[in-house]
Amino acid sequence: MSFFYLNAVKGDIPVHLLETVVMKRLEYLESIVKSEANAYNEYVVEGSVYDVVGHYTLCIVAILEGREEFKQYIIRGEDMLFMRRLKALSAYDLRCFAKKLLRIIRKLCSELHCLKPLRALCRHLMLRDMAHHVSSICAENCSVHTLSVSFKHCLAFVAKRQVVLENGVAHIPCSKWKDYLLNLFHCNLKNRLYKIDISGLRHDPRVTDLLRKVGKEIAPLNRFNITVLRSLDVDVASKMFPPCMLHLHQHLRNTHRLTHDQRFYYSLFLKDLGMPVEEAIMFWREEYQKPPNGKSACCHNWAKDEKKFVYGIRHMYGLEGGRKEYSCRNCHQIQNCDTVYSEGGCPFKSFDDNKMEEILNISKTDPVLSQINELRAQRKYTSACVTLLQNRNANKPQSVKGDGMNFNFTPLKYYLVLTNSLTSS
Amino acid sequence: MAEQHDENLLPEMLPLYYTRHFPQNIFCRWLACGSNPKPLSNRELSFTLADDVYLRYLSINDQKEFQTLLQKKCPQKLDIGAVYNIKPSIGRHDAVVLARELVFDIDLTDYDEVRTCCQQAKVCDKCWKFMVVACEIIHTALQDDFGFQNILWVFSGRRGVHCWVSDYEARTLDSPGRAAVADYLCLITGGENLNKKVHLTNDLHSSIRRSLTIIDKYFEEILQDQEFISSTEGLKSFLKMIPDEALKTLVEGNLERMHKSSLERWDGFVNTYSQYCKENINAIRKMKYLIEEIKIQYCYPRLDVNVTKGFNHLLKSPFSIHPKTGKVSVVFKPEQAKSLKLEEIPTIYSLLDDGAPDNVQHQSNMRVAVKNFQELVFSLEKAEAIRRKNDANASILEF
Numbered sequence: 001m002s003f004f005y006l007n008a009v010k011g012d013i014p015v016h017l018l019e020t021v022v023m024k025r026l027e028y029l030e031s032i033v034k035s036e037a038n039a040y041n042e043y044v045v046e047g048s049v050y051d052v053v054g055h056y057t058l059c060i061v062a063i064l065e066g067r068e069e070f071k072q073y074i075i076r077g078e079d080m081l082f083m084r085r086l087k088a089l090s091a092y093d094l095r096c097f098a099k100k101l102l103r104i105i106r107k108l109c110s111e112l113h114c115l116k117p118l119r120a121l122c123r124h125l126m127l128r129d130m131a132h133h134v135s136s137i138c139a140e141n142c143s144v145h146t147l148s149v150s151f152k153h154c155l156a157f158v159a160k161r162q163v164v165l166e167n168g169v170a171h172i173p174c175s176k177w178k179d180y181l182l183n184l185f186h187c188n189l190k191n192r193l194y195k196i197d198i199s200g201l202r203h204d205p206r207v208t209d210l211l212r213k214v215g216k217e218i219a220p221l222n223r224f225n226i227t228v229l230r231s232l233d234v235d236v237a238s239k240m241f242p243p244c245m246l247h248l249h250q251h252l253r254n255t256h257r258l259t260h261d262q263r264f265y266y267s268l269f270l271k272d273l274g275m276p277v278e279e280a281i282m283f284w285r286e287e288y289q290k291p292p293n294g295k296s297a298c299c300h301n302w303a304k305d306e307k308k309f310v311y312g313i314r315h316m317y318g319l320e321g322g323r324k325e326y327s328c329r330n331c332h333q334i335q336n337c338d339t340v341y342s343e344g345g346c347p348f349k350s351f352d353d354n355k356m357e358e359i360l361n362i363s364k365t366d367p368v369l370s371q372i373n374e375l376r377a378q379r380k381y382t383s384a385c386v387t388l389l390q391n392r393n394a395n396k397p398q399s400v401k402g403d404g405m406n407f408n409f410t411p412l413k414y415y416l417v418l419t420n421s422l423t424s425s
Numbered sequence: 426m427a428e429q430h431d432e433n434l435l436p437e438m439l440p441l442y443y444t445r446h447f448p449q450n451i452f453c454r455w456l457a458c459g460s461n462p463k464p465l466s467n468r469e470l471s472f473t474l475a476d477d478v479y480l481r482y483l484s485i486n487d488q489k490e491f492q493t494l495l496q497k498k499c500p501q502k503l504d505i506g507a508v509y510n511i512k513p514s515i516g517r518h519d520a521v522v523l524a525r526e527l528v529f530d531i532d533l534t535d536y537d538e539v540r541t542c543c544q545q546a547k548v549c550d551k552c553w554k555f556m557v558v559a560c561e562i563i564h565t566a567l568q569d570d571f572g573f574q575n576i577l578w579v580f581s582g583r584r585g586v587h588c589w590v591s592d593y594e595a596r597t598l599d600s601p602g603r604a605a606v607a608d609y610l611c612l613i614t615g616g617e618n619l620n621k622k623v624h625l626t627n628d629l630h631s632s633i634r635r636s637l638t639i640i641d642k643y644f645e646e647i648l649q650d651q652e653f654i655s656s657t658e659g660l661k662s663f664l665k666m667i668p669d670e671a672l673k674t675l676v677e678g679n680l681e682r683m684h685k686s687s688l689e690r691w692d693g694f695v696n697t698y699s700q701y702c703k704e705n706i707n708a709i710r711k712m713k714y715l716i717e718e719i720k721i722q723y724c725y726p727r728l729d730v731n732v733t734k735g736f737n738h739l740l741k742s743p744f745s746i747h748p749k750t751g752k753v754s755v756v757f758k759p760e761q762a763k764s765l766k767l768e769e770i771p772t773i774y775s776l777l778d779d780g781a782p783d784n785v786q787h788q789s790n791m792r793v794a795v796k797n798f799q800e801l802v803f804s805l806e807k808a809e810a811i812r813r814k815n816d817a818n819a820s821i822l823e824f
Contacts, residue, residue, distance in 0.1 A: 141628070151571060152598070155605035161630040165609075168572030168594065261731070322518035340535045340727050342616030351618040352665075 002097065003046040003085055004185055006104050006112075008056045011049070015206050018057060019213060025054035026217060029077030032084070046085050059192055061214050064202055068330075069407040070218055071193050075186065076407070082185050086178055091128075091135040098125035113191070114184045117153040121177060121184075134177055143173030147180070156183050226274040231283040237273065242385060242414035243347040244334060245269050247359045251343050256290040257298040261337065262344040267316055268328040272412045277317045281310055330410040331382045348372070348381040360388065382409045389414055430751050430774050435501060436475055439746065442773050443495040446753075447744050448795045453488040455802045458809050459526055459591050460508045467523075469506030469513040471739050472498050481739075482513040501748050504739040508596075522737050527573075527595035527603060529610075530740070531559050532585035535727040538617070541651045541659065546749075548584040550767060551650040556586050557762045558643050559726035562636045563588060564759040566610060570632055571595075575805045577798070578762070580770060582747025582754045587740060591805050593812055600736050607733040612636075612725050620665035623722045625714040637717055640724045645688060647724060652687040654680065660690075666719055669708055672701050743798065746773045755794035756801070 001009055013021075024043040031038045043050045055078070062074045089097060101122045105115055124130050124147055133144065151170045157163040157180070163170045172180050201207050229237060238249045248266045252258050258266060263284075270280060288302040288309065302309065311320055318325035329337075331346065338345040347356045353373075362369055368391045375384040386409060443449075457465040470483045480498070485491045507525035509516055533552055537544050542551040560578060567573045567590060575591040590596075598606070612633065615622040625633065654663045660680060667673040676697050680690045695716060702709050732738055745754050751772040757765055771787035771794070778784060 151605075152594075152602055155601055159605040159608035161609055161632065164631055165570035166572075167569070324518075337731075338614055338616050338619075339729065339731070340538070340613060340616065340622070343618070345616045345618070347618070350615045352620055355618045 001047050001049070001052045002100050002104060003051065003082065004097075004101055004118075004188075005052060005055050006101065006188070007108060009049055009052045013053060015209070018053070018206070019210055021050050021054040022057050022061065022210060023213065023217070025051075025058055026214065029058075029074070029081065032080045033073070033077050044081075057210070059189075060198060060201060060207065061211060062193055063196065063198055064207065064211060065214065072407040073218075075189055075193065078189055079182060079186050083178075083182050086181060089135065091132040094131045094135055095126050095128065098122040098131070102126065112188060114153070114188050117147075117149040117180075118184050120149060121147055121181065125177070130174070134174055138174050140175055141173075142175040145174040147172045147174075147177065154180065154183065226272075229270065229273045229275040229279070231275070231279045231286065234270070234275075234283065240415055240418045242411045243356075243359050243388070244344065245411050245415075247347060248344050250359075252287055255293045256287045257292045257300075259298050259341065259343060261339070262342060263298075264316075265329055265334065265344065267313065268326055269411050271316060271326075272328045273415065277314060277319065280313050280317075284309060284313065328410055328412050330408055331385065332408075334411075335381055346381050346385075348376055348384040349379075385409065385414065389417060393418055430772070432748060435746070435748060435751075435773070436499060438773050438777055439499050439501065440496055441777055442746060443499070444492075446776055446791060447495075448798060449488055449491055449495075451795070451799050451802050452742070452744065453485070453491055454806065455591070455798070456505070458802065458805050459596060460524070461593075461809055461813075463508050463510075463523060466512050467510070468508050469737075469739070470742075471504040471506060472500035473502035473504075474498060474500055482517050484513050501746075503742040503745040505742050506739045507737045524596040525736055527590040527592075527598055527606065528732060528738070528740055529563060529588040530581070530585065530729045530732040531556065531563075531588075531726055532581070532729060534584060535729070538662075539651070539653065539723050541653065541656070546584060548767065553765070553767060554643060554647050554650065554763075555724065558640060558647075558724050560586065560588075560759040560762045561639050562726055563610065563728075565635065565639070566632055569635075570609075571606065575801060575808060576759075577743065577801050578757055578759050579743045580752070580755050580757060580765070581741060582745070582752050583750050587743075587754075589740075589743075591801075593809070600734065603736065604730075604734045607728065607730040610726070611728055611730055612721050613727055620662070621668065621718070621722070623718040623725075625718055625721075627713070629714065629717070633717075633721075636725060637720065640720050644720060644724060648687050648691055651723075652685075653723060654687045654690045654694075655685045659687075663719070666722060667712075667715065669701075669712060671705075672698065672708065672712070675701060744794075753791065753794070755790070756798040757794065758797055 021043050024041060028038060028041045028044045043054055045051055058074060062071050065071075099122075102119065105119050105122075108115070124145065125134065130145060138144075148169050148171050151158050151165055151168050154163060154170045154172065157172070157176070158165065158170060162176070163172055165171075234249070235253075238246055241249060245266060248258060248262055251262075252266070267280065267284070270283070275283070285302050285306075288300065288305075291301070292298070300309070314320045316326050334344075335346045335349050338350045342350075345351070347359050351359070357364065357369070360369075360372075368387065371387050372384045375381070375387060453465065456468050460468045464486075466484045466486045468484060469481070470485065472480045472483060474480065480500075483494070485494060506513070507522045509520035510523055511520055513520055533540070533543070533548050533555065534545055536552065536555050540552045540555065543549055564576060564578070567576055567588075573590045573592045573595055577589040577591065579587045579589065581587050609632070613622045629637075652659070654660045660677075664673050664677055667676060676694055679693050679697050683690055683693050698712075698715060702712070732740065741754060743754050743756050746752070747754065751774050753771045753773065753776070755770055769783075769786060769790055771791040775781045775783045775787040776791060781787075
């Protein structure tokens with residue numbers, strides 16, 4: 001069995017032992033995510049039965065538990081564990097790892113997307129001089145050896161321009177092979193957690209017991225009180241908005257217009273805050289009936305486009321068209337959506353320093369600002385926002401565990417934490 | 426040349442245009458080929474009729490049905506959508522998207538913060554040069570880096586261009602794949618609250634180097650046309666792109682004293698920068714590629730990434746008529762983009778009016794555009810036939 005977890009292991013295990021294996025694994029992953037030193041854990045010995053069983057069962061728990069932040073948390077933990085193990089392999093161990101994977105792949109019945117490139121990479125790694133090179137000699141920009149795969153098999157590298165492309169083929173240099181292995185592992189794991197349907201297991205008593213045990217351990221962020229938000233309450237409520245939404249609100253009040261995407265994001269945010277559809281229509285009508293103040297890329301007005309607006313708002317609430325209900329974008333999505341003409345975006349990422357300080361409304365001498373700027377320099381924009389939130393929330397009695405926040409952080413969560421609407425289960 | 430045209434005449438003229446000039450046969454062949462292995466009827470089309478009436482989930486079985494539909498509905502806007510698992514008119518919201526050309530949309534309004542000759546809906550031959558650069562950079566990247574062969578470039582009708590990649594690999598590319606291609610090509614990030622929108626890291630990727638070579642071919646010309654840093658405001662925006670305060674002050678001082686010509690000021694900037702870097706070795710670390718970053722912010726293609734990332738986004742069809750300008754969304758070859766003159770683009774008015782002064786020229790240009798379209802569709806059909814044959818052979822071998 002391999003710690004790449006390409007296939008599960010067969011056998012029987014007492015339920016109480018299964019629970020122990022899973023809980024110990026979760027504990028181990030927690031310490032890895034926090035970058036704490038971890039003691040030897042007999043349940044997480046790489047490639048052992050407990051290790052594989054623990055991984056797959058934890059995946060089942062993550063899928064059925066349902067919460068996005070838990071899935072992301074597990075993925076982060078497993079990714080970090082994989083990388084730690086990979087880096088610790090000697091040249092000989094690396095060859096064994098590659099050969100074992102090739103044997104498993106040969107016997108696999110399913111057609112996983114990552115198998116082709118994985119097989120190609122393992123064929124390289126099982127060769128003595130390649131394994132030796134990758135384990136010891138290979139420096140940061142080394143490209144003595146290259147692996148050629150279709151660009152479709154290394155999208156993460158392509159998106160960041162970290163690999164040379166030629167005619168649809170990506171040439172991955174040996175210095176990036178370990179990162180590429182991690183990427184393949186990550187994609188395989190994501191597939192497992194997001195694309196597999198195991199709803200049939202939901203009522204299995206062994207699983208429900210386990211789910212309950214795990215549920216007690218992880219940060220209880222799931223209960224919150226949402227009251228009705230009326231159009232005339234928004235100005236007062238905006239004092240608790242996260243910087244991104246506060247900026248959009250102010251921009252709207254000042255210019256009476258928002259471009260399409262920003263209008264969409266802000267509407268979703270207000271909806272998630274509890275604004276009913278009739279109040280939403282009133283809210284936007286009030287702004288769009290006024291003429292735009294200054295130059296705006298948005299050319300609409302209420303008189304001309306009322307029907308379109310009302311349809312659009314109702315569509316968002318799942319009352320028209322496909323009847324799909326939309327919810328507010330998360331921070332990751334907002335950060336990756338900045339277009340050139342956009343008046344919005346994540347202030348920590350897409351605003352100049354002085355514009356950001358303006359919307360954050362903190363003085364240049366405030367120590368939290370330097371913390372925020374340091375995180376921004378490391379491209380940890382969500383962490384910067386969480387830092388701001390914790391700073392603002394410090395005096396309140398209830399503060400939620402810090403590390404749970406960075407996973408699937410959303411503007412809504414910011415608001416809920418700040419207004420103390422979050423209650424533990 | 427008729428600048429004033431009456432939009433109210435469109436309902437009478439469109440049926441004639443669709444019958445006489447719109448290349449229905451090649452259009453249907455292009456869509457059918459791109460819908461393969463599904464039939465043409467699984468492709469979604471949408472019409473916008475007069476009075477903004479919007480019809481979605483339309484589909485056609487063949488050209489004859491298309492012709493009838495065009496005559497019956499006479500759409501003012503014609504958009505093309507994705508290929509679904511079932512006929513969209515039946516499946517509607519529940520239909521699943523299977524494939525769609527990889528598309529790009531470049532609009533000159535996204536250059537409003539850098540172009541000085543025009544703003545918003547206005548466009549001229551000077552700012553058209555940005556499109557020439559964009560076509561060359563994107564086309565080369567799509568061919569050389571991604572290996573795509575069937576790349577269609579279309580004038581969007583007013584102030585931009587669309588690009589449709591019909592290769593099988595592109596059509597079947599999923600959402601994450603499209604996002605990756607868009608991110609690969611996107612170098613300018615940040616909205617109106619960010620002054621410096623380009624940040625290049627230590628090792629310039631080969632595609633960035635290549636793009637800079639292409640930009641350099643046109644940079645001086647564009648600099649002279651646009652005079653980016655001649656006005657006080659232009660100079661101010663330019664200075665905001667310099668991350669080092671000391672250098673910024675130095676450049677401001679030097680440039681303000683100089684003649685207004687942007688070309689001279691640019692050379693002045695380059696000299697000041699080079700001198701400053703020689704004297705301050707630490708500065709190099711922070712601003713190693715400042716000149717390149719500025720060139721890219723001024724000239725590199727500004728894509729609407731949402732259009733590329735979206736799988737079922739409906740995009741305007743080639744050869745449709747733009748209701749505001751009357752211009753035909755003509756197909757052009759990227760290497761001919763430089764010689765494309767905006768007033769030589771055929772319009773529905775000049776095509777249908779034999780007495781119009783530009784009738785002959787526009788008709789001729791229309792024929793060229795249709796021929797460009799035809800060539801691409803033929804080569805697409807050939808490529809598809811070869812692909813199908815290879816797939817068939819491969820499955821025989823497996824068996």
